[in-house]
Amino acid sequence: MPAVDITPERLAAEVAPLLGSALVGFDVDGVLAPIVEKAHDAALSPGVLDELERLAMRARVVIVSGRSVGDLDRFDFPPTLEVVGSHGLERRGMPPLALDDDEQYTFEQLELLATRAVDAAGDGAWLEYKPASVVIHVREADRTLAERAIAAVENLASMIDGAHVKHGHMVCELLARTGSKGETITELREPGQPVVFLGDDVTDESVFEAMVDGDLGIRVGDGDTAAGYRLAGPDAVVQFLHRL
Numbered sequence: 131m132p133a134v135d136i137t138p139e140r141l142a143a144e145v146a147p148l149l150g151s152a153l154v155g156f157d158v159d160g161v162l163a164p165i166v167e168k169a170h171d172a173a174l175s176p177g178v179l180d181e182l183e184r185l186a187m188r189a190r191v192v193i194v195s196g197r198s199v200g201d202l203d204r205f206d207f208p209p210t211l212e213v214v215g216s217h218g219l220e221r222r223g224m225p226p227l228a229l230d231d232d233e234q235y236t237f238e239q240l241e242l243l244a245t246r247a248v249d250a251a252g253d254g255a256w257l258e259y260k261p262a263s264v265v266i267h268v269r270e271a272d273r274t275l276a277e278r279a280i281a282a283v284e285n286l287a288s289m290i291d292g293a294h295v296k297h298g299h300m301v302c303e304l305l306a307r308t309g310s311k312g313e314t315i316t317e318l319r320e321p322g323q324p325v326v327f328l329g330d331d332v333t334d335e336s337v338f339e340a341m342v343d344g345d346l347g348i349r350v351g352d353g354d355t356a357a358g359y360r361l362a363g364p365d366a367v368v369q370f371l372h373r374l
């Protein structure tokens with residue numbers, strides 16, 4: 131069934147009765163922070179931190195991001211929030227992720243591929259490093275060159291032992307160890323605890339796909355989704371939080 135468009139006010143009315151019991155999860159880029167050209171320029175929408183802090187007094191709030199935990203520090207999420215990074219591979223306050231020797235070898239091969247892909251995609255393409263992956267960013271690159279470079283890198287990565295590939299908004303991530311936001315939420319939820327989750331990207335779909343009766347999945351913005359509801363964009367997320 132296609133997702134139902136919902137207003138921030140209506141969504142707040144749906145979520146409010148669940149607050150005492152629910153796990154409320156948020157993706158970052160495209161949900162709490164509007165998408166921008168350069169990942170290091172991203173900032174939370176004005177007012178979001180205060181609203182999240184208030185929400186955390188009434189519900190268990192978790193941030194589940196593809197960014198690394200170290201990178202997520204830039205957003206200053208308060209300590210009352212749980213913070214999960216690298217698509218579920220890292221948790222704030224836990225020991226840092228360390229690759230074993232095989233994974234390290236895979237990482238080095240992927241880094242080489244990714245570097246070549248950035249060269250092939252040309253001006254505007256760049257590499258982001260995370261503890262278990264490298265991300266090829268092509269938002270500012272020529273679209274045709276970027277698509278070609280990513281198709282080639284994906285093909286080559288499929289021949290490397292232990293390699294995984296994830297796609298996102300104008301990015302291709304090559305991972306030496308993989309995680310899943312859906313599995314993370316399933317691990318975090320208490321038995322019978324309802325989940326409310328807002329996400330905007332392909333990697334958030336694993337959360338929506340793992341949802342059970344009583345959960346609320348909200349896709350933010352366009353795109354195919356398994357979520358039940360759709361909010362217009364990051365501005366609507368701020369309004370939703372405010373109404374809540």
Ligand SMILES: O=P(O)(O)OC[C@H]1O[C@H](O[C@H]2O[C@H](CO)[C@@H](O)[C@H](O)[C@H]2O)[C@H](O)[C@@H](O)[C@@H]1O
Pocket residue numbers: 157158159160164165166167168169170172194195196197198258265267269298299300301331333
């Ligand atoms: O799971 P998220 O918290 O949404 O993180 C997903 C990726 O976000 C970042 O990239 C995206 O946002 C950038 C800034 O708006 C944008 O320029 C880029 O095109 C987007 O894909 C981040 O850089 C990635 O590491 C995250 O995986």
